[in-house]
Amino acid sequence: MRDPEITLRFLAAPTDAGRSGSVGAGRVLEWIDKAGYAAAARWSGGYTVTAYVGNVRFRRPVEVGHLVEARARVILTGRSSMHITVQVSSGPPTTGGLEPATQCLMIFVAVGEDGRPTPVPTLEPRSMEERLLADWAERRKDLRGQVQAAMEQQTYSAVGTAPREVLRFLAAPTDVNWGGKVHGGIVMRWIDEAAHVLVTRWTHNPLNVAVFTGGVRFYQPLRIGDLVEVEARLLHTGPHAVHVGVHVRSGDPATGRLELTTFCRTVFVVLDEERRAATVPRWEPVSEEDRALDDHAVELVAIRERFGE
Structure with missing residues (x-):
């Protein structure tokens, strides 16, 4: 029988640091994608693509210089799909003690x-453990369906007045994966970067960190040389958090026609100089579209709470 589990181990480098000095959330998302791909490729015996990433909760930071362990495990299979859990742990290499930093489910x-x-x-x-994990993955199909339905019902247009930031660039050869396309981890890093720019401009505080990323669905591949547009839009503010919706679009730069490749929601918390949660300026919805998206962000939180997430 094929081995359903694989573990990657390495040191977090200074080049992995984010704005807070710890490893950036975008880099952790890259590691998650690589570990998940390794497990999926081993199990399938061939090339695989990221279809979905859900419920990534960043519980504690990964420090530069720490030993990192990314453990990926296939827990459920369909005809061509593989549901994979990925847990990232880290700790000082001098002690060998590793503490969980984040985990998620990928497809x-x-x-x-x-x-x-x-x-x-x-x-x-x-x-029994493997049966319980498979049952858990089956139950999450309903949650994923509800989240996806709620996200697809929303309208994002020029009518909305919510703050937004757009990054535009060409997908570089250094972004390539093993199949010749941009790998999902790179796209998730772009999502994190665009959301960070938006949150920084809204709060005037660059010390902000992602605490949750979910509902990341990959609709189509993104190719090297494509024109990429990453649009981050503010959806809702809480006392210490900013909820952001991010769309990634791509296409031929010769035509300028862009199609949706990825969409997700992410939540950032703003910190003060002592790394405690700081107060976030409140955003007041103005248009009908604004109010619908604000309600949508609150609805997604409620859906996950109903499922105990």
């Missing part, structure tokens, strides 16, 4: 040379 799809989904081996649970 990868195996594809053949023609780019179409291809069957993967079926995972048969061999222990």
